[in-house]
Amino acid sequence: MSSRLKDVAALAGVSVRTVSNVVSGSAAVAEETRARVQAALDELGYRPNLAARNLRGGRTGLIGLAIPELYSPYFGELAGLIVEAAQQRSWTVVIDQTFGSPEAERRLLRGTGGRLVDGLIISPWALGPQELTARARNVPVVLLGERHPLGLADRVAIDNVTAADEATAHLLRAGRTRIAAIGPQPQLDNGTAHQRLAGHHRALRRAGLTPDPALEVPVGSLHRRDGAEALASLLDAGVRPDAVFAFTDELALGALHVAHERGLRVPDDLALVGFDGIEDARYSHPPLTTVVPDKRQIAERALQCLADRIYSPASKVPPLDIVIPHRLEVRGSSSPAAHPTVAAARKD
Amino acid sequence: MSSRLKDVAALAGVSVRTVSNVVSGSAAVAEETRARVQAALDELGYRPNLAARNLRGGRTGLIGLAIPELYSPYFGELAGLIVEAAQQRSWTVVIDQTFGSPEAERRLLRGTGGRLVDGLIISPWALGPQELTARARNVPVVLLGERHPLGLADRVAIDNVTAADEATAHLLRAGRTRIAAIGPQPQLDNGTAHQRLAGHHRALRRAGLTPDPALEVPVGSLHRRDGAEALASLLDAGVRPDAVFAFTDELALGALHVAHERGLRVPDDLALVGFDGIEDARYSHPPLTTVVPDKRQIAERALQCLADRIYSPASKVPPLDIVIPHRLEVRGSSSPAAHPTVAAARKD
DNA sequence: GTGAAAGCGCTAACAA
DNA sequence: TTGTTAGCGCTTTCAC
Numbered sequence: 001m002s003s004r005l006k007d008v009a010a011l012a013g014v015s016v017r018t019v020s021n022v023v024s025g026s027a028a029v030a031e032e033t034r035a036r037v038q039a040a041l042d043e044l045g046y047r048p049n050l051a052a053r054n055l056r057g058g059r060t061g062l063i064g065l066a067i068p069e070l071y072s073p074y075f076g077e078l079a080g081l082i083v084e085a086a087q088q089r090s091w092t093v094v095i096d097q098t099f100g101s102p103e104a105e106r107r108l109l110r111g112t113g114g115r116l117v118d119g120l121i122i123s124p125w126a127l128g129p130q131e132l133t134a135r136a137r138n139v140p141v142v143l144l145g146e147r148h149p150l151g152l153a154d155r156v157a158i159d160n161v162t163a164a165d166e167a168t169a170h171l172l173r174a175g176r177t178r179i180a181a182i183g184p185q186p187q188l189d190n191g192t193a194h195q196r197l198a199g200h201h202r203a204l205r206r207a208g209l210t211p212d213p214a215l216e217v218p219v220g221s222l223h224r225r226d227g228a229e230a231l232a233s234l235l236d237a238g239v240r241p242d243a244v245f246a247f248t249d250e251l252a253l254g255a256l257h258v259a260h261e262r263g264l265r266v267p268d269d270l271a272l273v274g275f276d277g278i279e280d281a282r283y284s285h286p287p288l289t290t291v292v293p294d295k296r297q298i299a300e301r302a303l304q305c306l307a308d309r310i311y312s313p314a315s316k317v318p319p320l321d322i323v324i325p326h327r328l329e330v331r332g333s334s335s336p337a338a339h340p341t342v343a344a345a346r347k348d
Numbered sequence: 349m350s351s352r353l354k355d356v357a358a359l360a361g362v363s364v365r366t367v368s369n370v371v372s373g374s375a376a377v378a379e380e381t382r383a384r385v386q387a388a389l390d391e392l393g394y395r396p397n398l399a400a401r402n403l404r405g406g407r408t409g410l411i412g413l414a415i416p417e418l419y420s421p422y423f424g425e426l427a428g429l430i431v432e433a434a435q436q437r438s439w440t441v442v443i444d445q446t447f448g449s450p451e452a453e454r455r456l457l458r459g460t461g462g463r464l465v466d467g468l469i470i471s472p473w474a475l476g477p478q479e480l481t482a483r484a485r486n487v488p489v490v491l492l493g494e495r496h497p498l499g500l501a502d503r504v505a506i507d508n509v510t511a512a513d514e515a516t517a518h519l520l521r522a523g524r525t526r527i528a529a530i531g532p533q534p535q536l537d538n539g540t541a542h543q544r545l546a547g548h549h550r551a552l553r554r555a556g557l558t559p560d561p562a563l564e565v566p567v568g569s570l571h572r573r574d575g576a577e578a579l580a581s582l583l584d585a586g587v588r589p590d591a592v593f594a595f596t597d598e599l600a601l602g603a604l605h606v607a608h609e610r611g612l613r614v615p616d617d618l619a620l621v622g623f624d625g626i627e628d629a630r631y632s633h634p635p636l637t638t639v640v641p642d643k644r645q646i647a648e649r650a651l652q653c654l655a656d657r658i659y660s661p662a663s664k665v666p667p668l669d670i671v672i673p674h675r676l677e678v679r680g681s682s683s684p685a686a687h688p689t690v691a692a693a694r695k696d
Numbered sequence: 697g698t699g700a701a702a703g704c705g706c707t708a709a710c711a712a
Numbered sequence: 713t714t715g716t717t718a719g720c721g722c723t724t725t726c727a728c
Contacts, residue, residue: 052721076424400705
């Protein structure tokens with residue numbers, strides 16, 4: 001059985017008060033006493049009981065991370081970075097997957113009433129920001145990637161409109177005019193998809209083009225399978241895009257797969273741009289041009305927001321809207337020149 | 349401020365004992381009383397304080413999951429399934445990333461002395477099983493994927509030797525004789541890599557071939573980058589394999605990337621088999637043949653083991669060694685016939 | 697600089 | 713069937 005403060009105190013011949021001071025370093029302790037206590041601590045291998053500490057202090061040292069799913073590379077990568085950043089702040093992350101279900105997102109927010117977590121980072125999918133923040137009682141919340149949260153919670157995201165605009169503009173500059181957009185989710189109250197579509201439209205209009213609904217393929221979810229089905233349905237319907245802007249890299253990779261199957265040359269017949277900067281995108285054939293958000297900074301800033309709210313709950317700082325930088329990384333899927341080795345080294 | 353048992357009791361005009369009984373359903377309560385208490389519960393929106401409950405009961409409802417990293421697709425997928433399975437058992441998962449560092453794995457195991465978690469699922473990388481289990485005091489541990497844990501903890505894994513054997517045998521049947529093995533990690537006490545290498549050797553020897561050290565490329569980690577570097581170094585050294593067995597899909601996808609760069613046709617010039625059955629493998633070009641462990645079953649059985657140990661700590665059931673099924677999924681990277689549409693639909 | 701003791705919210709042994 | 717209360721391990725106020 002593991003030892004308690006009391007055991008250490010008995011061994012060191014001091015009171016629990018003193019041991020507690022040594023452990024937490026919160027008050028001055030005579031050097032000689034401290035050494036004796038430390039020896040006892042080591043001998044017994046003392047570990048503080050977190051439940052007791054939390055009961056006393058009202059904090060758990062846990063923060064919740066709610067994402068649609070770990071399964072997909074983007075969220076997997078992001079979650080990894082958040083766990084890492086939390087560790088540096090001595091927080092432990094508990095992860096919940098919502099699978100894009102409104103019910104799961106609601107359950108999760110109610111659950112936080114159990115005060116399991118000191119704060120919550122949510123990457124919302126199905127719930128609108130007003131419902132999200134209205135439900136999160138008593139706990140600081142940071143929203144990832146949602147559109148304007150009505151000033152109800154801190155928010156950390158890239159500028160999706162501008163980023164999507166840049167992606168489409170890049171394709172337009174390369175001379176593409178029939179650009180399919182794979183990824184709108186009109187049926188969901190999903191701000192991210194709305195914004196990316198808006199940016200796409202903005203770039204088209206600036207170039208004097210009119211968005212063509214026939215080139216916009218809504219998807220139910222954002223996996224490779226959906227991207228594959230989207231492009232296949234387009235081609236099967238006789239639509240012949242000369243480029244695809246996919247709202248996530250996974251969608252793009254699914255589309256790329258179908259392009260190969262149908263014998264379309266990428267980028268010659270079909271240029272392809274994705275979104276998210278996942279690691280796979282670097283290794284596809286050809287490598288995928290993609291909008292890369294600075295994920296590490298997203299994680300870092302989200303934790304920072306949470307820390308500020310948790311440690312200064314009284315502060316009346318208005319909700320922050322933090323915009324994280326991104327960049328368009330041009331690779332072979334949209335620009336032959338970007339990947340010279342393929343052509344140069346090719347033997348056949 | 350949130351309400352406590354005492355508040356509910358006051359409102360309902362009963363004692364805390366009765367409220368506690370209603371909440372937990374642990375003792376019989378008169379129907380009329382229960383209704384009154386329930387009403388008070390609802391009115392106040394009562395949520396139990398987990399810290400207090402844990403301090404009292406010694407359980408936290410939390411289980412730890414220690415994996416090298418969320419970042420990589422295999423562990424991301426697996427973690428997602430474990431979180432899901434845990435949710436069904438009303439457990440919450442806290443995730444720790446060890447990044448393959450022995451120090452992190454040690455820290456983690458010491459940390460559990462803080463009794464934050466009721467149990468621990470570890471996918472060890474750097475630490476041998478004896479050290480792992482010796483350090484996990486007071487907490488049930490399930491090992492994922494390690495080799496024989498010396499009977500010190502439950503273990504859930506596929507049969508890596510057989511699976512690797514099958515992968516190599518598949519390549520041999522296709523007429524390949526110079527099969528490179530990318531993925532040994534001789535410098536780490538990593539049982540998984542050892543086993544896959546052993547299975548690879550077994551298949552070679554059965555076919556009358558002698559393992560050629562020049563065809564075995566050790567790697568520092570298991571990412572696409574490492575796979576790419578491994579194949580590149582092989583080719584740069586003038587070695588010409590006709591097939592590659594990569595110990596993870598990520599390694600295989602990295603190698604595939606280099607194969608494309610160097611103008612090698614896959615599978616004609618170079619057949620490729622990976623390991624892990626990650627989702628990306630399905631969408632690469634060509635799709636990757638891979639050994640697919642039943643990940644859902646790994647998650648399910650690991651949780652089951654933990655539940656048994658946690659709820660019957662006294663039981664003297666010896667450590668279990670649970671073998672999870674796997675299958676070799678043959679796709680285009682090792683067999684032209686497996687992916688006819690690519691060739692058939694190709695126009696150029 | 698150190699000790700004694702209250703009390704965080706909950707469960708369950710003991711009483712009624 | 714329900715009420716009273718000790719105590720889980722810790723932090724911290726109050727006293728010395």
